[in-house]
Amino acid sequence: xxxxxxxxxxxxxxxxxxxxxxxxxxxxxxxxxxxxxxxxxxxxxxxxxxxxxxxxxxxxxxxxxxxxxxxxxxxxxxxxxxxxxxxxxxxxxxxxxxxxxxxxxxxxxxxxxxxxxxxxxxxxxxxxxxxxxxxxxxxxxxxxxxxxxxxxxxxxxxxxxxxxxxxxxxxxxxxxxxxxxxxxxxxxxxxxxxxxxxxxxxxxxxxxxxxxxxxxxxxxxxxxxxxxxxxxxxxxxxxxxxxxxxxxxxxxxxxxxxxxxxxxxxxxxxxxxxxxxxxxxxxxxxxxxxxxxxxxxxxxxxxxxxxxxxxxxxxxxxxxxxx
Amino acid sequence: xxxxxxxxxxxxxxxxxxxxxxxxxxxxxxxxxxxxxxxxxxxxxxxxxxxxxxxxxxxxxxxxxxxxxxxxxxxxxxxxxxxxxxxxxxxxxxxxxxxxxxxxxxxxxxxxxxxxxxxxxxxxxxxxxxxxxxxxxxxxxxxxxxxxxxxxxxxxxxxxxxxxxxxxxxxxxxxxxxxxxxxxxxxxxxxxxxxxxxxxxxxxxxxxxxxxxxxxxxxxxxxxxxxxxxxxxxxxxxxxxxxxxxxxxxxxxxxxxxxxxxxxxxxxxxxxxxxxxxxxxxxxxxxxxxxxxxxxxxxxxxxxxxxxxxxxxxxxxxxxxxxxxx
Numbered sequence: 001x002x003x004x005x006x007x008x009x010x011x012x013x014x015x016x017x018x019x020x021x022x023x024x025x026x027x028x029x030x031x032x033x034x035x036x037x038x039x040x041x042x043x044x045x046x047x048x049x050x051x052x053x054x055x056x057x058x059x060x061x062x063x064x065x066x067x068x069x070x071x072x073x074x075x076x077x078x079x080x081x082x083x084x085x086x087x088x089x090x091x092x093x094x095x096x097x098x099x100x101x102x103x104x105x106x107x108x109x110x111x112x113x114x115x116x117x118x119x120x121x122x123x124x125x126x127x128x129x130x131x132x133x134x135x136x137x138x139x140x141x142x143x144x145x146x147x148x149x150x151x152x153x154x155x156x157x158x159x160x161x162x163x164x165x166x167x168x169x170x171x172x173x174x175x176x177x178x179x180x181x182x183x184x185x186x187x188x189x190x191x192x193x194x195x196x197x198x199x200x201x202x203x204x205x206x207x208x209x210x211x212x213x214x215x216x217x218x219x220x221x222x223x224x225x226x227x228x229x230x231x232x233x234x235x236x237x238x239x240x241x242x243x244x245x246x247x248x249x250x251x252x253x254x255x256x257x258x259x260x261x262x263x264x265x266x267x268x269x270x271x272x273x274x275x276x277x278x279x280x281x282x283x284x285x286x287x288x289x290x291x292x293x294x295x296x297x298x299x300x301x302x303x304x305x306x307x308x309x310x311x312x313x314x315x316x317x318x319x320x321x322x323x
Numbered sequence: 324x325x326x327x328x329x330x331x332x333x334x335x336x337x338x339x340x341x342x343x344x345x346x347x348x349x350x351x352x353x354x355x356x357x358x359x360x361x362x363x364x365x366x367x368x369x370x371x372x373x374x375x376x377x378x379x380x381x382x383x384x385x386x387x388x389x390x391x392x393x394x395x396x397x398x399x400x401x402x403x404x405x406x407x408x409x410x411x412x413x414x415x416x417x418x419x420x421x422x423x424x425x426x427x428x429x430x431x432x433x434x435x436x437x438x439x440x441x442x443x444x445x446x447x448x449x450x451x452x453x454x455x456x457x458x459x460x461x462x463x464x465x466x467x468x469x470x471x472x473x474x475x476x477x478x479x480x481x482x483x484x485x486x487x488x489x490x491x492x493x494x495x496x497x498x499x500x501x502x503x504x505x506x507x508x509x510x511x512x513x514x515x516x517x518x519x520x521x522x523x524x525x526x527x528x529x530x531x532x533x534x535x536x537x538x539x540x541x542x543x544x545x546x547x548x549x550x551x552x553x554x555x556x557x558x559x560x561x562x563x564x565x566x567x568x569x570x571x572x573x574x575x576x577x578x579x580x581x582x583x584x585x586x587x588x589x590x591x592x593x594x595x596x597x598x599x600x601x602x603x604x605x606x607x608x609x610x611x612x613x614x615x616x617x618x619x620x621x622x623x624x625x626x627x628x629x630x631x632x633x634x635x636x637x638x639x640x641x642x643x644x645x646x647x648x649x
Binding site for chain 1: 384387413419420424428431434435442490493496
């Protein structure tokens with residue numbers, strides 16, 4: 001090591017005796033190391049993994065639990081007054097007003113919720129990242145156009161827009177020339193449309209600061225094109241904020257989906273959805289508390305778990321912000 | 324003198340000052356560089372010195388075509404670079420490379436060192452994929468004094484001095500003819516500075532590089548340069564061969580800069596103390612006529628009435644109505 005600095009020599013001297021002590025870590029390795037120390041976030045991540053498995057293998061789970069399929073209507077489960085029966089061994093979460101098993105519907109509802117929330121988050125993040133990068137990097141009229149659109153979107157009564165879009169697209173052949181069909185795709189698109197603005201702003205800000213770094217000048221001086229600078233130099237530095245932001249957006253979108261379904265603008269019946277279940281339950285809440293409680297708890301824990309994981313990721317990304 | 328490698332003529336960069344959020348209107352301009360001309364001969368090192376904000380970095384960034392000049396000519400080997408675009412500009416960039424000031428921000432933290440040094444080769448399609456390129460990268464790392472086996476490491480695993488070596492390796496990867504070093508050592512520990520300076524000198528000797536060396540540290544410039552240009556508020560105050568400038572400054576600003584250099588022998592003040600009073604005036608509203616007259620000890624009526632031209636006196640060229648005699 002004749003050429004190294006003193007620091008380098010100290011580094012290598014250490015390396016001989018204790019290779020594990022000085023093993024150099026990439027920023028992502030440091031990120032995961034810090035994240036792993038956050039027990040709440042790890043527990044929440046465990047819950048999310050469990051929930052995802054339940055959602056993916058919903059038919060298997062329902063078969064194992066020995067409950068009826070989610071859309072099987074069995075009026076024999078209603079009492080003499082036509083009201084649903086409560087939790088029992090055969091139906092741990094009770095049945096709903098049509099005699100459908102609440103456990104099965106909650107499990108299938110996880111499918112709907114996660115599918116919509118994750119797809120909508122991916123689309124919204126994708127749109128937001130691309131627009132934010134363009135706005136931050138090119139500035140000028142591109143930035144003005146994108147940033148003002150974001151401002152307008154943020155000033156919109158987003159929920160009304162979502163309701164309008166959702167009801168508009170839920171009829172007949174859907175909207176946008178049949179591109180958006182009624183059902184899950186409508187809800188996904190609606191949520192994506194109303195939620196791309198925050199990631200766009202966040203990414204724009206990050207790009208504004210990254211593009212002033214000298215490595216961008218360095219890339220330009222060796223002849224890199226704009227797209228090469230954007231995607232090969234700047235984008236890799238955005239990966240962590242994108243992951244963190246997306247993880248915080250999922251619970252918001254779960255709640256948005258539930259709210260849309262609650263208001264009747266979500267996925268069409270009889271597809272199980274937590275929001276729609278709560279909506280159905282409101283009319284018989286005083287006799288059938290279980291019908292509202294279980295989907296409600298499902299929403300609560302799912303949103304909470306995603307939020308805690310998101311917070312854990314945020315802290316791991318920026319350890320000083322946690323203090 | 325034969326045709327210079329680089330001839331800069333009347334280079335100007337004005338940054339507009341705008342007001343208004345949606346409808347922006349220009350209310351003024353920061354005259355960062357306001358009519359700078361100089362020549363650089365093949366193989367020489369030209370120093371560019373001046374206080375922070377005098378436009379030396381802006382000049383460097385225009386020469387490297389990182390920002391577009393407002394007006395003026397940058398003739399490199401007879402070709403004007405100022406108007407180049409697209410393919411021609413990309414080809415021209417191979418000839419002119421830059422070493423940056425901050426070794427922490429000039430290397431992308433997400434890329435491995437090998438890939439950072441390889442990037443210029445990849446962009447210009449030099450050498451085929453794989454082994455040849457990798458071998459070249461390792462040669463370059465060895466050349467700048469890095470261990471070639473550290474090819475797969477990330478920048479944060481290196482010290483400041485080593486990072487600057489990575490920056491130098493990237494800059495010489497394309498075998499440029501002109502290297503612009505924008506305060507390459509000002510962010511480094513003093514003990515490391517000399518290593519990087521000597522590396523640049525060695526490379527200059529081996530590769531026949533022409534260097535434009537930007538610094539605010541006059542002792543570093545003295546070590547490195549053949550000629551020195553002193554800038555003040557976007558203009559050149561004086562250009563002189565290294566020895567002449569230090570021995571016989573012509574411009575009062577140069578004299579003041581030299582007087583501000585701490586003496587290695589505290590008891591003995593070599594030069595009369597002609598320290599500068601006050602701050603540098605705003606480049607958005609520079610003083611009329613001679614820009615230095617507000618702070619100059621020798622200024623009189625003509626200095627605030629008429630702009631001094633850059634005139635040859637002995638070896639030096641100075642823009643002053645009252646040049647100092649040796």
